[in-house]
């Protein structure tokens with residue numbers, strides 16, 4: 001794993017709880033359950049109108065004494081903003097709506113600014129990082145060339161790159177790039193449910209490897225993502241799945257199993 005994962009609390013499970021659901025009330029309950037089950041990395045974005053229920057759950061967990069704020073690692077992705085000068089104001093609103101005072105990681109989506117130059121955006125994020133509103137900064141969905149441009153001028157290196165990463169996504173290039181540059185790859189859609197409609201979870205290779213480990217296909221895919229040096233963000237509203245998705249510590253895939261799962265890209 002990249003060096004910066006040392007910033008996570010010792011023992012923090014390196015799998016993130018996704019909050020991209022429009023079912024606000026259910027999400028709020030399941031988020032609380034997720035933290036109670038052991039999730040510590042929470043992934044959020046401005047794409048879903050769910051900030052009030054997310055904020056209420058966080059508040060009740062923190063003020064209720066179940067968890068300290070510093071024991072959570074909260075990542076937030078911003079996908080839209082009109083004006084760079086208003087960025088700080090927008091971030092403050094997103095924080096307040098979620099009962100937070102800082103994000104552990106703030107990631108900017110490639111399409112968030114239509115007309116601004118990315119290097120100028122990065123400088124603005126570096127300044128906000130200095131103000132401690134954003135403890136770390138990163139990029140989502142950026143092509144490799146642009147990430148290279150940013151790396152060549154960055155005073156503060158991106159903490160993480162967020163992108164789709166699963167065996168069907170053919171995203172080995174970005175994964176290798178992140179490993180070479182010691183960047184954390186936060187892997188979205190680790191089960192590829194949205195684009196393959198469950199085909200990855202029912203794939204015969206995956207189900208056989210899962211059976212051999214007495215694990216579920218979802219656990220096998222999450223273990224594959226973690227052993228591929230990524231931090232997967234998994235999304236569920238099902239409490240049995242929440243428990244399953246955090247119980248990964250005993251699951252270690254062999255090198256051959258890792259390779260076999262990698263090759264699924266070609267069979268999609």
Ligand SMILES: NC(=O)c1ccc[n+]([C@@H]2O[C@H](COP(=O)([O-])OP(=O)(O)OC[C@H]3O[C@@H](n4cnc5c(N)ncnc54)[C@H](OP(=O)(O)O)[C@@H]3O)[C@@H](O)[C@H]2O)c1
Nearest residue numbers: 020188189190191192193194218234235236237238241244
């Ligand atoms: N670039 C980006 O940032 C990016 C890209 C793609 C997607 N996303 C975001 O990621 C979200 C999720 O995308 P995705 O659906 O492809 O993510 P995913 O985490 O790969 O799959 C989520 C689906 O898998 C099911 N699931 C979760 N745990 C399971 C388990 N243990 N066993 C069986 N099924 C399980 C969930 O259904 P249940 O609720 O029934 O468990 C859910 O429908 C999207 O809403 C989107 O906002 C972001």
